[in-house]
Every structure is written in structure tokens, then in C-alpha cells.
């Protein structure tokens with residue numbers, strides 16, 4: 507997979523070259539290009555923003571600069587264009603799974619109050635364009651959202667995770683939050699590991715883990731429980 511990011515703050519994307527993702531890039535599992543939007547300005551001030559038509563607070567990013575940058579970065583290769591925005595469709599694990607199958611992702615990081623809508627509209631005429639939100643809170647720009655989304659997608663690529671089974675067993679994969687996890691020591695600051703986890707009784711352990719996941723999901727994310735298809739809960743599960 508090739509990933510390109512266009513931003514006025516390329517340094518914000520430096521963490522993508524660290525640790526697991528950095529190793530995936532070095533291993534050639536993913537290619538990453540980070541591009542400074544200002545490279546496509548032609549004025550001495552390198553202006554990328556202007557006042558909003560119709561008034562309103564802040565500034566909007568100019569379409570011309572974005573058009574030159576995206577034309578240059580995209581070239582002729584097909585790609586999915588991703589534009590983070592507070593007004594986007596929710597980015598979920600399902601989105602990450604879907605994008606993990608893409609040959610190419612190009613991320614357009616806005617700043618100010620966002621990017622002139624015609625940039626999305628123009629590229630949507632010739633490629634898939636997703637306006638996505640990573641949560642119901644307002645960031646200062648798209649860069650942090652891109653860090654989140656790239657990490658969620660790249661960890662799903664074959665060969666990236668040391669223990670691939672965990673990508674399948676991710677929380678949200680069975681529709682529930684994952685329950686508590688424990689490791690040594692068996693007792694720590696007066697708190698003990700639940701006996702069942704040391705019993706060797708794998709059926710009991712699986713039941714206990716599912717019960718904790720249901721309990722936690724009911725307490726923290728009842729919306730996920732409501733969204734579960736009927737067959738997903740067995741009679742024992744329905745106690746929660």
C-alpha cells in the first residue's frame with residue numbers, strides 16, 4: 507500500500523516513521539510520502555487560505571493550491587482520497603478494514619476552518635473521496651486524525667503486526683468491548699489476578715472473558731449492545 511499525506515505541517519506526520527509503522531515502511535510493507543502544501547504556492551507569502559464567502563469565523567483553504575498539490579501527488583494512479591473533517595462520516599474499525607484493501611490512500615489535511623468544498627467535489631468526479639471524522643470533538647487540523655487513521659489501517663496489513671490474530675480478535679470485531687487483561691505478578695498492591703484465568707479451564711476462561719466483555723460493553727457502550735444482531739448473544743449472554 508502507498509500512503510501520501512498533504513499538509514502545511516509535515517513535521518506533524520513524523521511519528522508515522524517511528525516504531526511499528528516505521529518498521530513496516532522499512533520492510534516495504536507500506537510506502538509513505540508526506541508533502542508540504544506550500545510547495546504548490548507561487549506567491550511570496552505562500553498563501554493557502556482566504557476569507558470565507560458568506561462570512562463567518564476564521565479562514566478557508568483555497569482550492570487552487572489544493573488542486574495543484576493533489577494533481578501532482580495523485581498523478582495517474584488510482585487512489586482513494588481521504589479528507590478528515592469534524593463534519594465527516596464516522597471512521598470506524600470497519601472503515602479501517604475496508605481501506606486496508608486499498609492500493610493507495612491520499613490524505614488531505616486541512617487547517618483553519620477546513621478546505622474549500624469544491625476540492626472534494628472536483629476529485630469525487632473521478633475517484634472515491636471520503637470525508638471522515640475520528641470523533642465528536644473538534645481538532646485544530648486534520649493531521650492528528652491522519653495519524654490515527656493510518657495507524658488503524660496499517661496495523662491490519664499482512665506482516666505488520668507480530669501477532670496477526672489480534673487484528674481479527676480486535677475489540678469491535680465481535681461487536682463487544684474487550685474485557686480486562688492481566689499478567690504477572692499474580693498479586694500486586696493487594697490486587698489479585700482472577701483465579702479462573704489461572705485455572706487452565708479454557709471453557710471457564712472463555713465464559714469469564716465473554717461475561718466481562720458483556721458487562722463492560724453494557725456499562726460503557728450500551729449502543730454497541732443495541733447494535734448487535736440477535737444471533738450474536740446466546741441465552742447466557744442475555745443476563746446482561
Ligand SMILES: Nc1cc(-c2ccc3ccn(Cc4ccc(CN5CCCC5)cc4)c3c2)n[nH]1
Pocket residue numbers: 590591592615616617618619620621638639640641642643644645646647648649651
Ligand atoms: N474528528 C475531527 C476531525 C477534525 C478536523 C479535521 C480537519 C480539520 C481542518 C481544520 N479543522 C479545524 C476546524 C475547526 C473548526 C471548524 C468549524 N466547525 C464548525 C462547528 C464545529 C467545527 C472546522 C474545522 C479540522 C478539524 N476535528 N475533529
